[in-house]
Amino acid sequence: MxxxxxxxxxxxxxxxxxxxxxxxxxxxxxxxxxxxxxxxxxxxxxxxxxxxxxxxxxxxxxxxxxxxxxxxxxxNPELALKSYIEQEMVAKAKIAEDIVRSVERSGEVVEDSYIWTVSGVHSITVVIRDLVESAEDELLIATYTHLMEKMMKSLEGVKDKEISTCVILYDKDGKIAENLAFFDEVRFKPTLGPTIILKDLLKGLLIPRSYRQRPVAYIIEDLEILSPIINYFFYLKETSSPIIYRLGEDVRRRRFRSLIRAIEMIQRMQENGIEVGVEIEGRWRTSGEPGKIVGKPINAIRDRYREITSLIVEQNGSRILVGGRGATYEDFEALRITVYPLNPTADQPG
Missing domain, CATH: 1.10.10.10 (Winged helix-like DNA-binding domain superfamily/Winged helix DNA-binding domain)
Incomplete structure (x- = not known):
């Protein structure tokens, strides 16, 4: 039902x-x-x-x-709703089309404020590598297996970092789980979607499905334009099925920009009997002053109608209500979240 x-x-x-x-x-x-x-x-x-x-x-x-x-x-929602969602997701990104309509030569990059457009396979590959390798806290990818395979060399450096990762595949083959075993989370969503790469929820790459001979990618740093693309990624995540999930299992220390994914890891660790600590950098909502919270997560709250997810954290005997990026109701806006076990011996399973 x-x-x-x-x-x-x-x-x-x-x-x-x-x-x-x-x-x-x-x-x-x-x-x-x-x-x-x-x-x-x-x-x-x-x-x-x-x-x-x-x-x-x-x-x-x-x-x-x-x-x-x-x-x-x-x-017919199979046609109309799907078309509307795709248009909503890419509409703002396509603003860049007007900027670079006359510049689609391989290797050329056009920059205007916080939107870049890159054309040509080689240039897009270089941009993907730079985006992946410069991620500090969280890397989110939605793409096809053949494109994922081309990224593997650039992605190998992720193994040695504490950044959190999630890959959503629109298709899959028998070997893909083995090749992506070092990712925290791999999911499967059978659909024809755009390739999305999100770095720290601050910068994104969008490659729309296209029949052009020369592919075009949009590099987006404007948060207003990036926001619907982030929302679409999390819609894909919620409606996809898991292939790999390591957070809170054999992975017990990670950095996030997404409060929702941090909470998922916290809850999995708690289910496994691990006492969890968090370090949250951000700003106090009332004053706007930067701050840091170091404490113990107590409970998570989800208001589905208002699209609000909050975390209650206990610090020095006081309880603080923490919201994600753009928080308006909570005490503190989380911009970077580190999740770790309070017992050092629990840092790795054993």
């Missing part, structure tokens, strides 16, 4: 407002509905219904009948 909360959460991740998500879910579950039926099922204010419908229609997701009373229904 479809879980309403989970569906609405995922719609929120892709730019739906709460009311848009509730209306879309109601139509997805119940089919064609009148405005009266929608108000009853979706439980939204009457004054908001028509502008919500208008926005969903403009996104190409909902259609309106000419009958009286009018009925609303979704356009």
């Amino acid at each position: 479809v879980d309403e909360e989970e569906v609405i959460l995922k719609l929120l991740m892709f730019g739906f407002t709460k009311y848009e998500a509730k209306v879309y879910y109601a139509l997805l579950k119940h089919g064609s509905l009148t405005s009266t039926e929608l108000l009853k099922i979706a439980r939204i204010p009457q004054a908001r219904l028509y502008d919500v419908i208008e926005r969903l229609v403009s996104k190409g997701l909902v259609k309106v009948s000419r009958s009286r009373p009018a009925k609303y229904s979704i356009i």
Whole structure:
């Protein structure tokens, strides 16, 4: 059975407002509905219904009948919703197309503020290597096996670092698990998606699916543009199946930029009976001053509707509510999280 909360959460991740998500879910579950039926099922204010419908229609997701009373229904979600998500994910990145429309010669890089565009296989390979090798805390990748194999040489240096890693594969072969055994997390999501590489949640590479003879990649350092791409990566992660998961098992010390992934490791270590410590660098939300928290994680809180994940940390007898990047409700905004065992002998399993 479809879980309403989970569906609405995922719609929120892709730019739906709460009311848009509730209306879309109601139509997805119940089919064609009148405005009266929608108000009853979706439980939204009457004054908001028509502008919500208008926005969903403009996104190409909902259609309106000419009958009286009018009925609303979704356009085939296999096509319309998937198309909308892909457009939402890459729309901002494609701003760079206008900047470099006339420059697609191999080896040339065009820079404008926080967006670069690179064309040509060799240039893209160089950029990938630089991105991977310069990661300090967290490296997230979504791609295809044949591209992953080309990255392997650059990725070998990850073995000797404490950075956390996650790879999502859109396809797989029999040898891939063996080749990627040194990654913290490897997952499988059978889909036709863009290649995404995220370094420390601060810089990203996006290679859209394309039929061009000369491939183009977007290097993104603008956090506003990067944000929907990060959201899409975590949507892929939530809807994928695990192949390898080592965090909290044979890997017991890691650095993160993503609070959600840090919490996953903390919870796995606690399940394994390991006492966990955290060191969190960031800033106090009220004053904006930089700070550091060193303590023991007590509990995690997940508000799915508001897309908020928080961690309660005890430091010197006081409890502090820690949020991820962009935190607005918590005491402290986490920008870098280190997870480690409090018992040094538990640093490695044995």
